[in-house]
Amino acid sequence: xxxxxxxxxxxxxxxxxxxxxxxxxxxxxxxxxxxxxxxxxxxxxxxxxxxxxxxxxxxxxxxxxxxxxxxxxxxxxxxxxxxxxxxxxxxxxxxxxxxxxxxxxxxxxxxxxxxxxxxxxxxxxxxxxxxxxxxxxxxxxxxxxxxxxxxxxxxxxxxxxxxxxxxxxxxxxxxxxxxxxxxxxxxxxxxxxxxxxxxxxxxxxxxxxxxxxxxxxxxxxxxxxxxxxxxxxxxxxxxxxxxxxxxxxxxxxxxxxxxxxxxxxxxxxxxxxxxxxxxxxxxxxxxxxxxxxxxxxxxxxxxxxxxxxxxxxxxxxxxxxxxxxxxxxxxxxxxxxxxxx
Amino acid sequence: xxxxxxxxxxxxxxxxxxxxxxxxxxxxxxxxxxxxxxxxxxxxxxxxxxxxxxxxxxxxxxxxxxxxxxxxxxxxxxxxxxxxxxxxxxxxxxxxxxxxxxxxxxxxxxxxxxxxxxxxxxxxxxxxxxxxxxxxxxxxxxxxxxxxxxxxxxxxxxxxxxxxxxxxxxxxxxxxxxxxxxxxxxxxxxxxxxxxxxxxxxxxxxxxxxxxxxxxxxxxxxxxxxxxxxxxxxxxxxxxxxxxxxxxxxxxxxxxxxxxxxxxxxxxxxxxxxxxxxxxxxxxxxxxxxxxxxxxxxxxxxxxxxxxxxxxxxxxxxxxxxxxxx
Ligand SMILES: Cc1ncc(C[n+]2csc(CCOP(=O)(O)OP(=O)(O)O)c2C)c(N)n1
Numbered sequence: 113x114x115x116x117x118x119x120x121x122x123x124x125x126x127x128x129x130x131x132x133x134x135x136x137x138x139x140x141x142x143x144x145x146x147x148x149x150x151x152x153x154x155x156x157x158x159x160x161x162x163x164x165x166x167x168x169x170x171x172x173x174x175x176x177x178x179x180x181x182x183x184x185x186x187x188x189x190x191x192x193x194x195x196x197x198x199x200x201x202x203x204x205x206x207x208x209x210x211x212x213x214x215x216x217x218x219x220x221x222x223x224x225x226x227x228x229x230x231x232x233x234x235x236x237x238x239x240x241x242x243x244x245x246x247x248x249x250x251x252x253x254x255x256x257x258x259x260x261x262x263x264x265x266x267x268x269x270x271x272x273x274x275x276x277x278x279x280x281x282x283x284x285x286x287x288x289x290x291x292x293x294x295x296x297x298x299x300x301x302x303x304x305x306x307x308x309x310x311x312x313x314x315x316x317x318x319x320x321x322x323x324x325x326x327x328x329x330x331x332x333x334x335x336x337x338x339x340x341x342x343x344x345x346x347x348x349x350x351x352x353x354x355x356x357x358x359x360x361x362x363x364x365x366x367x368x369x370x371x372x373x374x375x376x377x378x379x380x381x382x383x384x385x386x387x388x389x390x391x392x393x394x395x396x397x398x399x400x401x402x403x404x405x406x407x408x409x410x411x412x413x414x415x416x417x418x419x420x421x422x423x424x425x426x427x428x429x430x431x432x433x434x435x436x437x438x439x440x441x442x443x444x445x446x447x448x449x450x451x452x453x
Numbered sequence: 454x455x456x457x458x459x460x461x462x463x464x465x466x467x468x469x470x471x472x473x474x475x476x477x478x479x480x481x482x483x484x485x486x487x488x489x490x491x492x493x494x495x496x497x498x499x500x501x502x503x504x505x506x507x508x509x510x511x512x513x514x515x516x517x518x519x520x521x522x523x524x525x526x527x528x529x530x531x532x533x534x535x536x537x538x539x540x541x542x543x544x545x546x547x548x549x550x551x552x553x554x555x556x557x558x559x560x561x562x563x564x565x566x567x568x569x570x571x572x573x574x575x576x577x578x579x580x581x582x583x584x585x586x587x588x589x590x591x592x593x594x595x596x597x598x599x600x601x602x603x604x605x606x607x608x609x610x611x612x613x614x615x616x617x618x619x620x621x622x623x624x625x626x627x628x629x630x631x632x633x634x635x636x637x638x639x640x641x642x643x644x645x646x647x648x649x650x651x652x653x654x655x656x657x658x659x660x661x662x663x664x665x666x667x668x669x670x671x672x673x674x675x676x677x678x679x680x681x682x683x684x685x686x687x688x689x690x691x692x693x694x695x696x697x698x699x700x701x702x703x704x705x706x707x708x709x710x711x712x713x714x715x716x717x718x719x720x721x722x723x724x725x726x727x728x729x730x731x732x733x734x735x736x737x738x739x740x741x742x743x744x745x746x747x748x749x750x751x752x753x754x755x756x757x758x759x760x761x762x763x764x765x766x767x768x769x770x771x772x773x774x775x776x777x778x779x
Contacts, residue, residue: 190579190617192580193614196520202586223573229778230554
């Protein structure tokens, strides 16, 4: 299923514009804010500065400081404010600068946002989006490099989104804003400048639908966020060896499109799951077990897992580069699975 | 015409008297339900603190918001929740306010502006600020009251939220129910300095009242609510009060953290219901018979509510997976 096939019927299919990932995010926010006056943004340095990554620059000029609110350095506070505002008729987008800092807001995410609807017997809703970043390889060291979405994906009541392309980022963010549940949206900070084709016109991408980024027949590489590009590169290398790799991007961890993952595993019989979160107790384990349970009879080998090394992310480039799966490493594992090494 | 609404209306005082009696009778019934093994979970009784919830909520409109705590039955009732559906919730029954999914510590009733009790100490201090921000953004003149205990003075979220409320003049009133203990620890061992100095440092106007005197609480709450409603920003109300019972119903042997004498003295001299009753009689706003009538009516309401809840069905087991997502 191609990404563009998610566009509503009548939307232009081949047409599109080159946008960076960051521009796609901003376009989604601007469109949703124009469409829905209850949407507002709150976060540290989001207004004139447009965030430390400059992703939101210019939004405050159009929507004013009432709707693009610069907050103090108070991650728990702004998340709590987001929850309260969402419960009372607004649709807030909370910006948490670095994904590492969701730790400071964990009570508000895990015990408040995720549970309000259930504990109230369905009476209260929390249509909240928490946008934050993820990913290593910026030489930012151990407190600015983590991909902690497994923490969030552990908790029922939340939705977790990991866009991998500008087009996905835009369509998924618009769906997240329109969703009546709390959604945590992780953006790879290394990807903000990456360009891609974004469809013209209005479109959304539903949460919970995986995307086959590349079709193949011999091995499935399930890859999330930053690792989608790594997986595609690995697939390119494998082409040279005669191994045809399929790359499947779940796009959302919660809900998880198990059906598409299992179907791909059944087709190829071999699976590698690649993710930038810590490998221990991580996303790769969950996805591997979903596939093992659903496609056991079709598998020719145990599902392989590749995550970030189980170490705090080091500063030195020489050290840091080892901690995250590379295209070369993914290709090597694929060759081994296919009996070529 | 007097401009002081506090002395203006005898009917109001009788209504507040009735509310306090309702909360007291409800809680006594909760105690019985719990000790007789009919109520699952935990029960944190509000007995002795009724004047804080009633005085504060009397100053609110139905469409104003409150957030509440683990000791939240009084706040819920004072904001307008019905006794029968509250009992049903405490028993985990289907007609409970949250279909039995919240229980004692999580009752929410959006129809009366109750955004929910919170079992995380300090956990709702951001939510209340968010409700206030939302009211401001939507251009309504609603206010939000955040009830919390002195124990929450130790939680950082409170200060993050108050800072933003002060910066952005949000209509939120922080009502600190200072009952002198957080679980089994005296407040003096848990929070340094004067609690009012903390909001004061953020430029938030504060008031300190006798939380056993509903007239004082009401008067102060009215001032804070009026200012907040007119765009004057947040307020902080420090209410000195006392929980007459244990931290929760099972907290029976308490001598290691507070003396029997102290408890007796508060119950004898500082019972908010008796204080208001005596005051009303002295000022000839009511006679003993009128107060007795109120109590009789409340007891009948409680008995009927309990009967309703006991007879009510449990949720269908299939409901367990409903409401995870909206
Ligand atoms: C964050 C958090 N830590 C600890 C607890 C356990 N706990 C429940 S009530 C309580 C004491 C609360 O004291 P206070 O805020 O003064 O309220 P009170 O019980 O006196 O009404 C504690 C420590 C909790 N519920 N939440």
